[in-house]
Amino acid sequence: xxxxxxxxxxxxxxxxxxxxxxxxxxxxxxxxxxxxxxxxxxxxxxxxxxxxxxxxxxxxxxxxxxxxxxxxxxxxxxxxxxxxxxxxxxxxxxxxxxxxxxxxxxxxxxxxxxxxxxxxxxxxxxxxxxxxxxxxxxxxxxxxxxxxxxxxxxxxxxxxxxxxxxxxxxxxxxxxxxxxxxxxxxxxxxxxxxxxxxxxxxxxxxxxxxxxxxxxxxxxxxxxxxxxxxxxxxxxxxxxxxxxxxxx
Amino acid sequence: xxxxxxxxxxxxxxxxxxxxxxxxxxxxxxxxxxxxxxxxxxxxxxxxxxxxxxxxxxxxxxxxxxxxxxxxxxxxxxxxxxxxxxxxxxxxxxxxxxxxxxxxxxxxxxxxxxxxxxxxxxxxxxxxxxxxxxxxxxxxxxxxxxxxxxxxxxxxxxxxxxxxxxxxxxxxxxxxxxxxxxxxxxxxxxxxxxxxxxxxxxxxxxxxxxxxxxxxxxxxxxxxxxxxxxxxxxxxxxxxxxxxxxxxxxxxxxxxxxxxxxxxxxxxxxxxxxxxxxxxxxxxxxxxxxx
Numbered sequence: 001x002x003x004x005x006x007x008x009x010x011x012x013x014x015x016x017x018x019x020x021x022x023x024x025x026x027x028x029x030x031x032x033x034x035x036x037x038x039x040x041x042x043x044x045x046x047x048x049x050x051x052x053x054x055x056x057x058x059x060x061x062x063x064x065x066x067x068x069x070x071x072x073x074x075x076x077x078x079x080x081x082x083x084x085x086x087x088x089x090x091x092x093x094x095x096x097x098x099x100x101x102x103x104x105x106x107x108x109x110x111x112x113x114x115x116x117x118x119x120x121x122x123x124x125x126x127x128x129x130x131x132x133x134x135x136x137x138x139x140x141x142x143x144x145x146x147x148x149x150x151x152x153x154x155x156x157x158x159x160x161x162x163x164x165x166x167x168x169x170x171x172x173x174x175x176x177x178x179x180x181x182x183x184x185x186x187x188x189x190x191x192x193x194x195x196x197x198x199x200x201x202x203x204x205x206x207x208x209x210x211x212x213x214x215x216x217x218x219x220x221x222x223x224x225x226x227x228x229x230x231x232x233x234x235x236x237x238x239x240x241x242x243x244x245x246x247x248x
Numbered sequence: 249x250x251x252x253x254x255x256x257x258x259x260x261x262x263x264x265x266x267x268x269x270x271x272x273x274x275x276x277x278x279x280x281x282x283x284x285x286x287x288x289x290x291x292x293x294x295x296x297x298x299x300x301x302x303x304x305x306x307x308x309x310x311x312x313x314x315x316x317x318x319x320x321x322x323x324x325x326x327x328x329x330x331x332x333x334x335x336x337x338x339x340x341x342x343x344x345x346x347x348x349x350x351x352x353x354x355x356x357x358x359x360x361x362x363x364x365x366x367x368x369x370x371x372x373x374x375x376x377x378x379x380x381x382x383x384x385x386x387x388x389x390x391x392x393x394x395x396x397x398x399x400x401x402x403x404x405x406x407x408x409x410x411x412x413x414x415x416x417x418x419x420x421x422x423x424x425x426x427x428x429x430x431x432x433x434x435x436x437x438x439x440x441x442x443x444x445x446x447x448x449x450x451x452x453x454x455x456x457x458x459x460x461x462x463x464x465x466x467x468x469x470x471x472x473x474x475x476x477x478x479x480x481x482x483x484x485x486x487x488x489x490x491x492x493x494x495x496x497x498x499x500x501x502x503x504x505x506x507x508x509x510x511x512x513x514x515x516x517x518x519x520x521x522x523x524x525x526x527x528x529x530x531x532x533x534x535x536x537x538x539x
Binding site: 051053075076077079080084086088090091092093094103104107108152153156 | 436439441451
């Protein structure tokens, strides 16, 4: 197994607010790592730092053996290799589904229009939104929009996918269809780091679960251990609250 | 963003109140139309009675409302008006491009671009502050006076340059408002796919920004088409100057009204077109749910 992503002592503050206070995390190829933790624990910030949306204050981030944090890094090249999907979909509202999926393929990867469209159709069909290729995003349901957003990221053939609470903005009945897509990606061997509040899903899909608390990974391990026998009192408290809320 | 389904459900577009009719619902129907008609008739009757019974009316009617003067001066003023239209069209095309450039410069992030940003800000501050007529006078009279062989002396040229400089300052602010109205998450999404800042701007941000500011853009252009008459101070024979010539020849002011009629004839369709676009935009937004 080769190491796909490594974070070493990553720190990030927004002004006075220290969001990440020392993150160490290694992700192997084909691994699915789920980040859990309360809102504000730093899950989203961690993903945004990996995709270089936010510059880090200290530490190192390594992708496939190459340092991608700090000076002298081509951000566009790194982002091309890492796909990210957001909670609010962030589709381009002035473009059709097909244009959303082909834009970066053509402009960044230099694929021809027909190549890009072929790849787009293939992925849209695979994830059940093939018939929507001519529609504009506002004509789609939330679940369909999120599937298109996943396809848009996948069309770049990324080495690593980052999913940032991709089901949190969805109506409950639409969550399943998006989780199904992620499950299929995991089965196909995609390396993924997933920030999620869907504990049952994390337990089901993750090769490893990391519990974030106060800007550090307080505890990590196989899902069965984390969810049934967490070592840390803070992890126990967090999971008790989740159970009390009926989410596990 | 919560469920979209319920938001999309049936906005009452058809029953939407019209601004012109002061905001009644379609249900008020016939009675409302009757009241509007009656109050309009009363208003204009009173106005006409007051004006035509004023002590100076016979004199004003002769000097401002002489039909013979109107018809005889109109063709020549109409021809001169083509110069206004020409200045308007050329300036508009240049403004659309130049103002966009200014707006993009002002939106450049980071300390590296500070000098450029500062320059663009100084530019917009300056040209929004100086009266149009002064810019036209200074450039149009000053630049040719340098007597440099490569500097054009055409009044049309300097009229176009002045109007472009001034209106670009206004229009760039309109563009900038549009750029800032596009949610930052759109740029994040574009950059996260590996698009460069310039590619994100061109394919993601600007298309959305420009679409949102078309009504205020058109509004500025309605102002521009009037201001073409200021080029007259350089001596260009456009509609106002031509009417001035006619007035001076006959001591009758009716040619002014002929010129005014031409400007209004252009601006009214522009204004209505603008309303249509705004209404279409509003309907589209209602159908989508507010973002």
